[in-house]
Amino acid sequence: MATTLEEVSQFLYGSGEKALGWHGTQDELSNLAAQAFPGKPFCLVKQWIIADLQLTQAEQDRLASMGLLPKAVYAHEVVEDSRRRFAPGHWVRTNFGISHDNPYMFETKSTVYLLLGDGVRKPAALSTVFSFRA
Numbered sequence: 001m002a003t004t005l006e007e008v009s010q011f012l013y014g015s016g017e018k019a020l021g022w023h024g025t026q027d028e029l030s031n032l033a034a035q036a037f038p039g040k041p042f043c044l045v046k047q048w049i050i051a052d053l054q055l056t057q058a059e060q061d062r063l064a065s066m067g068l069l070p071k072a073v074y075a076h077e078v079v080e081d082s083r084r085r086f087a088p089g090h091w092v093r094t095n096f097g098i099s100h101d102n103p104y105m106f107e108t109k110s111t112v113y114l115l116l117g118d119g120v121r122k123p124a125a126l127s128t129v130f131s132f133r134a
Helices: 005-013 026-036 057-065
Strands: 017-019 042-054 071-081 105-107 112-116 119-125
Touching: 005 042, 005 071, 005 119, 026 042, 026 105, 026 112, 071 112
Parallel strands: 042 112, 042 119
Antiparallel strands: 017 119, 042 071, 105 112
16 A cells, blocks of 8 residues: 555654653663663664554564564654664664663664654554655
8 A cells, every 4th residue: 555645744743642762861871772782783863753553463463473563663863873874863764673661762673772852652554654765
């Protein structure tokens, strides 16, 4: 199914439920991530959205069987990427998460995304969220 401009605009700029992010220093959050996920690359982001993906039960079951969460993060701004994959100021969209136990850290298979400042959480279609490509 094709994603419409209205769906993309609503996802990027529409309202959502406020989600609390980190309000300490970037170094403090980086250090916490290094303790929680030793050796795992990190990406500090701000102006972020947690997408609760709207999936069928079969799709949810399939993700769960692979150890994946039905969530992804979109961030309007990268602050720092430890592997320099994303330039500061660039946007980023994650793959499916594997953990989000700490409200300031969203883990994927390859990276821990560190959520600076408050963001939003909203439901979104899989096709909308994964239509963003760098």
